[in-house]
Amino acid sequence: xxxxxxxxxxxxxxxxxxxxxxxxxVNLSVYGGDIxxxxxxxxxxxxxTIRAVVGVLDFSRGEIFIDGHSVKDDPIACKQVTAYIxxxxxxxxxxxxxxxxxxxxxxxxxGAAERKERIGxxxxxxxxxxxxxxxxxxxxxxxxxKVAIISALxxxxxxxxxxxxxxGLDPKASFxxxxxxxxxxxxxxxxxxxxxxxxxxxxxxxxxxxxxxxxIIASGTMEELTEGHxxxxxxxxxxxxx
Amino acid sequence: xxxxxxxxxxxLLLSTSRRNTYRYSRDKKKRGKIVGxxxxxxxxxxxxxxxxxxxxxxxxxxxxxxxxPVLCALTIAAIAFFMTVFKTNGYLFQFKxxxxxxxxxxxxxxxxxxxxxYMYVKSLxxxxxxxxxxxxxxxxxxxxxxxxxxxxxxxxxxxxxxxxLGAAFVGFLIARISAGFxxxxxxxxxxxxxxVLFFFFLRFFLQDMFANGKAEQTLEAASAMTxxxxxxxxxxxxxxDAVRKLDPVSILLTAGVSAVLFAVIFHIVGRSxxxxxxxxxxxxxxxxxxxxxxxxxxxxxxxxxxxxxxxTGSTLYMTNGAMGEVLAALVGxxxxxxxxxxxxxxxxxxxxxxxxxLRPAIPFIVYFFIGMFATTVCSPSLEGKNYWIVQSLPIxxxxxxxxxxxxxxxxxxxxxAFSTLCLCFSGGxxxxxxxxxxxxxxxxxxxxxxxxxxxxxxxxRVDWENEVEVIKQGPAVMIxxxxxxxxxxxxxxxxVFLGMALDHVHIALGFTAAAALFAALSYRRVMxxxxxx
Numbered sequence: 001x002x003x004x005x006x007x008x009x010x011x012x013x014x015x016x017x018x019x020x021x022x023x024x025x026v027n028l029s030v031y032g033g034d035i036x037x038x039x040x041x042x043x044x045x046x047x048x049t050i051r052a053v054v055g056v057l058d059f060s061r062g063e064i065f066i067d068g069h070s071v072k073d074d075p076i077a078c079k080q081v082t083a084y085i086x087x088x089x090x091x092x093x094x095x096x097x098x099x100x101x102x103x104x105x106x107x108x109x110x111g112a113a114e115r116k117e118r119i120g121x122x123x124x125x126x127x128x129x130x131x132x133x134x135x136x137x138x139x140x141x142x143x144x145x146k147v148a149i150i151s152a153l154x155x156x157x158x159x160x161x162x163x164x165x166x167x168g169l170d171p172k173a174s175f176x177x178x179x180x181x182x183x184x185x186x187x188x189x190x191x192x193x194x195x196x197x198x199x200x201x202x203x204x205x206x207x208x209x210x211x212x213x214x215x216i217i218a219s220g221t222m223e224e225l226t227e228g229h230x231x232x233x234x235x236x237x238x239x240x241x242x
Numbered sequence: 243x244x245x246x247x248x249x250x251x252x253x254l255l256l257s258t259s260r261r262n263t264y265r266y267s268r269d270k271k272k273r274g275k276i277v278g279x280x281x282x283x284x285x286x287x288x289x290x291x292x293x294x295x296x297x298x299x300x301x302x303x304x305x306x307x308x309x310x311p312v313l314c315a316l317t318i319a320a321i322a323f324f325m326t327v328f329k330t331n332g333y334l335f336q337f338k339x340x341x342x343x344x345x346x347x348x349x350x351x352x353x354x355x356x357x358x359x360y361m362y363v364k365s366l367x368x369x370x371x372x373x374x375x376x377x378x379x380x381x382x383x384x385x386x387x388x389x390x391x392x393x394x395x396x397x398x399x400x401x402x403x404x405x406x407l408g409a410a411f412v413g414f415l416i417a418r419i420s421a422g423f424x425x426x427x428x429x430x431x432x433x434x435x436x437x438v439l440f441f442f443f444l445r446f447f448l449q450d451m452f453a454n455g456k457a458e459q460t461l462e463a464a465s466a467m468t469x470x471x472x473x474x475x476x477x478x479x480x481x482x483d484a485v486r487k488l489d490p491v492s493i494l495l496t497a498g499v500s501a502v503l504f505a506v507i508f509h510i511v512g513r514s515x516x517x518x519x520x521x522x523x524x525x526x527x528x529x530x531x532x533x534x535x536x537x538x539x540x541x542x543x544x545x546x547x548x549x550x551x552x553x554t555g556s557t558l559y560m561t562n563g564a565m566g567e568v569l570a571a572l573v574g575x576x577x578x579x580x581x582x583x584x585x586x587x588x589x590x591x592x593x594x595x596x597x598x599x600l601r602p603a604i605p606f607i608v609y610f611f612i613g614m615f616a617t618t619v620c621s622p623s624l625e626g627k628n629y630w631i632v633q634s635l636p637i638x639x640x641x642x643x644x645x646x647x648x649x650x651x652x653x654x655x656x657x658x659a660f661s662t663l664c665l666c667f668s669g670g671x672x673x674x675x676x677x678x679x680x681x682x683x684x685x686x687x688x689x690x691x692x693x694x695x696x697x698x699x700x701x702x703r704v705d706w707e708n709e710v711e712v713i714k715q716g717p718a719v720m721i722x723x724x725x726x727x728x729x730x731x732x733x734x735x736x737x738v739f740l741g742m743a744l745d746h747v748h749i750a751l752g753f754t755a756a757a758a759l760f761a762a763l764s765y766r767r768v769m770x771x772x773x774x775x
Contacts, residue, residue, distance in 0.1 A: 054345040055344055056340070056341045056344045056516075058516045058520035059520075076347045079345065079346060079347035080347045086342070086345075090338040090339050091339070091342060092253070092257035092707065093707060094256075094257050094258055094262055094705070094707070095257045095262070099253075099256065099262075103253045104346070107246065107249065107250075107347060134266065134268070135266050137263075137705045
């Protein structure tokens with residue numbers, strides 16, 4: 001495990017209209033090689049935290065560092081090493097899949113040969129190669145999700161942030177994504193993802209953070225949190241206690 | 243490494259390019275619609291060019307051709323400013339792919355600037371149509387040097403930039419102010435309304451100031467006003483000097499000021515772009531709801547209510563959809579307060595016209611505002627990704643479109659009635675005549691609603707990226723808006739002439755019958771389209 005946290009969230013607080021706190025003093029560290037599951041009820045503050053991490057949402061209190069760079073002060077350096085897959089990917093509907101992937105590859109300045117190899121590899125893994133010439137608007141939700149995943153993997157990020165990544169994916173694609181996540185983790189990538197599927201989190205993650213009403217109520221390694229029980233039991237217990 | 247600004251801008255254009263959709267779509271119906279809307283766009287450009295060209299020839303015929311460059315610059319500036327004020331919110335903020343773009347390594351300034359440039363390029367054909375047609379007229383009468391033609395055309399590319407930047411900056415300020423409050427959307431809508439109304443009425447005060455009450459009501463007076471306006475709006479003067487005298491300083495000023503202004507404004511916008519978007523896209527939940535007695539509505543009324551909520555939930559939809567109604571009401575109130583004689587004198591620049599002569603035009607004047615936009619034009623397309631909701635409900639399309647038409651009638655008729663009554667009362671219109679104008683106003687509202695729905699359903703497009711594409715740029719809106727406006731202007735003049743010879747009530751009833759007939763035909767067409775789609 002590397003020394004410096006790839007993702008470090010310190011006292012992150014986000015309030016709407018000055019009153020409702022969607023995230024309240026969130027502290028979290030994810031290191032290279034970690035797969036950290038972020039779990040909580042609907043409206044608990046998972047997406048707010050994730051959107052702030054990837055530089056989409058502005059915030060005034062707290063700090064978020066990615067690979068040592070501040071999201072507030074140096075957002076471009078942070079985004080250069082991060083990939084984000086939203087829960088409901090709003091991609092350019094009137095571009096073809098390949099046009100969109102080339103756009104992202106251009107943004108990350110990926111060479112022609114590398115991009116061809118990576119697009120081809122992931123398109124085959126997700127069985128979407130033949131649809132890449134069609135407009136994204138004609139894709140199903142799952143196909144859009146697959147294109148969003150490929151676009152996130154294309155530049156080999158150091159930090160992968162995913163918001164409910166398995167929603168809409170077929171069983172095979174879901175399995176493929178889990179395998180890719182494990183492989184990336186072995187290669188030192190830090191992965192931070194939100195999910196409602198506790199079974200998936202339990203099998204995939206080595207770290208877990210539970211958020212409730214904007215506050216982290218439990219976090220640590222899977223073993224520390226579950227103490228021999230299932231993650232579902234640990235989650236319900238933590239949820240009842242607070 | 244590719245320039246990220248250009249890359250983003252190019253991708254943005256490609257992502258909304260109808261050519262790209264035509265090329266890669268396998269849906270024949272969709273491809274057909276693209277061809278149809280392209281043809282319709284060409285026709286509209288031709289109409290606009292004809293209108294501007296004729297105006298230019300009018301100037302040429304009476305020997306005022308030298309005023310045409312200023313007129314061209316002012317016309318483009320006015321249109322660009324007002325169109326941009328309405329569009330800024332949708333283009334710069336609250337667009338669907340915001341999350342995707344902001345998570346990529348782009349500077350906030352780059353994203354904002356690319357959105358602005360995209361808005362500029364998309365509206366450029368309109369401005370170039372105006373400019374090119376005026377250049378033809380100018381070339382015909384002024385016989386300028388050959389070099390004037392390329393200079394005119396190149397500088398035409400810069401003409402809309404300054405007003406668009408000004409309007410975008412105003413839109414940014416409105417968003418910036420609204421972002422600091424809990425009811426962001428409501429505040430943004432109210433400020434936008436106030437701003438547009440301020441400029442709408444400011445126009446008349448400026449006109450009054452320049453005309454100074456002495457000028458005769460001829461094209462010469464208009465020309466004098468145009469020249470005076472160019473002293474206030476300097477880019478128009480620079481453009482005029484650039485094309486008339488081929489003055490290099492004026493050429494540089496026209497292009498250079500636009501470029502500098504662009505850099506300065508987007509430096510400022512970029513600094514708080516993310517915080518504004520964060521505020522606009524976030525909604526605090528009160529979590530204090532208590533379930534009380536609920537109302538039961540008919541399916542059509544339920545759809546009409548849904549339309550109401552859809553409209554009030556979007557600043558862009560609200561400011562475009564209800565602006566005509568608000569203006570009509572304000573014109574009514576002001577006429578009542580100031581008196582119709584003074585309003586007529588102000589609008590006509592002191593022309594020797596009696597308010598009495600204009601009485602038959604009252605329903606058309608009101609309709610000019612009320613009918614400038616019908617919600618039915620864009621509401622079918624605005625279903626967007628939520629279209630599945632109404633599709634999966636146990637209601638037929640006829641009920642759906644009836645609900646949408648009901649909402650537009652509920653929105654437009656009260657404002658029409660209020661404004662008509664104010665104008666009639668102020669002008670001392672007899673009771674029977676007032677009733678006939680109300681009837682005609684109702685028939686016109688019905689026509690506007692049904693015809694708008696024909697356009698909206700016929701050119702329905704749910705796969706939009708940004709609601710601006712539907713509300714401001716959709717083919718349905720274009721097909722409805724421009725011909726409707728021109729026809730109303732022609733009818734307003736026609737009815738005044740008829741009123742000199744015929745009884746006003748008879749004229750109103752005649753036009754009521756015609757409007758009702760067209761409304762009925764349009765309604766029938768909507769029902770047929772409902773069965774087909």
